Amino acid sequence: MSAHIKLDSYDKALLKLLQEDASRSQKELAERIHLSPAAVQRRIVKLQNNGAIKKIAAIVEPSIVGLPVTVIVEVTLSDERSTTVAAAKKMFKNAEDVQQCYGVAGNAGIILIMSVPSTEEYEARTARLLGDNPYVMSYRTIIVLDRVKSDLALPI
Structure with missing residues (x-):
């Protein structure tokens, strides 16, 4: 931070x-x-x-580019050692399938946000990303039904 x-x-x-x-x-x-x-x-x-502006980019409508399904994934890590947490964060940060990754407190250690073409494709991508992953003990999927608000603007 x-x-x-x-x-x-x-x-x-x-x-x-x-x-x-x-x-x-x-x-x-x-x-x-x-x-x-x-x-x-x-x-x-x-x-x-000074880092106040991280990036200047266009916000693309996911459904227009063939990614209408938004998925939130709660990832429980295999252990809480700092090396495991750091390696998992680095892996998810570099994963093209992941748009957002948050290290969190609570039952899950990491929250991922993904946009995918279909639930079938989500299943295939999570099998590649999370299946047989030494850092992942388990994960829980939440499929977004309605994107009520999706805005990264901060209340300045």
Whole structure:
């Protein structure tokens, strides 16, 4: 986790606008927060360099690209040793089938979010990813029926 970074009101306003629509031009951003385009550019670079902006990317509708099924997987690890936890996190972080991975407290040690074309394909992918995996003791699947809200924007 990153250390807390001091953000002023301009940084917060800029982050809020970028979360809403990162395709806005620097000129438009500058007009909205009452700074020059050059100042906006410097702030964006600073926010990227200090880790406040992790990535600027498009949010793709899963069903449009043939991945209409969202699955939440609760993974119970084989043990709680730090080496096992670190290796499992690294493996899931690098797994193309996994969109999100969270280390959590509770019954499961890791939560995975996956988007797949079908439940049959989910079964095949989990067999590859989780079956006979030395780090995984068990897993529980939750199939999302209705994506009521899917927004990564933070309340700044």
